[in-house]
Amino acid sequence: MTQIQPELTEDIKKYGAFDFTACYNCGNCTAVCNLTEKNSNFPRMMVRYSMLGLKEEILSSKELWMCYACGECSDTCPREAGPGALMANLRRYAIANYEKTGLTRLMFKNNPFFIAITLILAVVLTFFLLTIKPDTEVARWLFRYVPYEVLHSFGMGAFALMGLSALVGVIVMWRYIGKDKKIAFTGEFFKKAVNAAKEVIGEVATLKRYQNCDSDSSLWSKKAVWLRPWFVHWTIMWGFIGLLVATTLDFMFKDPATTIWWPSRILGTIAGILMVYGSTVALNYRFRKITKTYANTLLADWMFLGFLWLAGVTGFWLEVAVAMGADMLINHVVLMIHIVISMELVILFAFSKFAHAFYRPLALFMHHL
Numbered sequence: 001m002t003q004i005q006p007e008l009t010e011d012i013k014k015y016g017a018f019d020f021t022a023c024y025n026c027g028n029c030t031a032v033c034n035l036t037e038k039n040s041n042f043p044r045m046m047v048r049y050s051m052l053g054l055k056e057e058i059l060s061s062k063e064l065w066m067c068y069a070c071g072e073c074s075d076t077c078p079r080e081a082g083p084g085a086l087m088a089n090l091r092r093y094a095i096a097n098y099e100k101t102g103l104t105r106l107m108f109k110n111n112p113f114f115i116a117i118t119l120i121l122a123v124v125l126t127f128f129l130l131t132i133k134p135d136t137e138v139a140r141w142l143f144r145y146v147p148y149e150v151l152h153s154f155g156m157g158a159f160a161l162m163g164l165s166a167l168v169g170v171i172v173m174w175r176y177i178g179k180d181k182k183i184a185f186t187g188e189f190f191k192k193a194v195n196a197a198k199e200v201i202g203e204v205a206t207l208k209r210y211q212n213c214d215s216d217s218s219l220w221s222k223k224a225v226w227l228r229p230w231f232v233h234w235t236i237m238w239g240f241i242g243l244l245v246a247t248t249l250d251f252m253f254k255d256p257a258t259t260i261w262w263p264s265r266i267l268g269t270i271a272g273i274l275m276v277y278g279s280t281v282a283l284n285y286r287f288r289k290i291t292k293t294y295a296n297t298l299l300a301d302w303m304f305l306g307f308l309w310l311a312g313v314t315g316f317w318l319e320v321a322v323a324m325g326a327d328m329l330i331n332h333v334v335l336m337i338h339i340v341i342s343m344e345l346v347i348l349f350a351f352s353k354f355a356h357a358f359y360r361p362l363a364l365f366m367h368h369l
């Protein structure tokens, strides 16, 4: 049974939306959106759901994950109701509702909390790294007050909490999307699952629907491909994936400090270039507020892009320092910053903007099924 929640409109606004209640349902946004399909009347439908307080419909909708936040609909809305910004907000709202510890909700809605948790984590991780060699001065001083086991358990607990929260979040999302649907694990089901996986992997790998956002009338159609939002997003995504693979290979097979010509190091360098390029351009667009979408940047966006940029730049710094054999204090500090930021990205993966990286493909996969 459909449940209406009158307080939903105000709650959604806390995730950063414009005043979408100004909407008078003209349908212009749906008409201009290049991604809306025959049976998925968005973003107008999502505006209606939000105004009517239809939480279940929002959390189970496919449309939420079909939008790439190009902002074309917001730019042309006669009521300045910000339908594109609302779509981005609803994704934040959905992730916060799937994730059950309440941390994501706090991080999206409460900026001081977001900053505080990031700083606390940075301090704890720094101490953790300083104590990896238990015979150092810092380690001996720290262990007088905080036993090594406590620090170690905290680190393991944080990683476990992240993994568990992501898993629970996906199960909750599945319950919304799959409600009222009966599943029989037959050959037909698995065939469909393979086809759905192929479809989603193809979409995520090439962002081919996102490319369709560049309509002839949009600002981006006049820009070079490498400056368009879909390409910038693509470079950040593949840059991060490439770095994750390269780091894992380095960790598994060899000491990464020995040569830059090792295949995993070459992969890391190419991936790093992609990620630094993408995050630099994305930050530049947001600083310059180049469109309404970029003007509507929240702390969660700044932090996410800033962390990716810093992780990439410090990674290159270390690459040069290692190649030159420069064993200087500054390089040790940069190494510390690099590791702390990379670990924060991983620990906060399930609770930050980063979470869209796994909710979107999984939601699309479930809907394809």
Ligand code: SF4
Pocket: 022, 023, 024, 025, 026, 027, 028, 029, 030, 044, 047, 076, 077, 078, 079, 080, 081, 082, 083
């Ligand atoms: S959000 Fe704007 S463009 Fe879309 S239906 Fe409402 S008033 Fe029209």
Ligand code: SF4
Pocket: 032, 033, 034, 035, 036, 042, 043, 066, 067, 068, 069, 070, 071, 072, 073, 074, 083, 084, 085, 087, 213
């Ligand atoms: S932001 Fe772009 S993709 Fe999303 S609903 Fe608006 S026009 Fe469509």
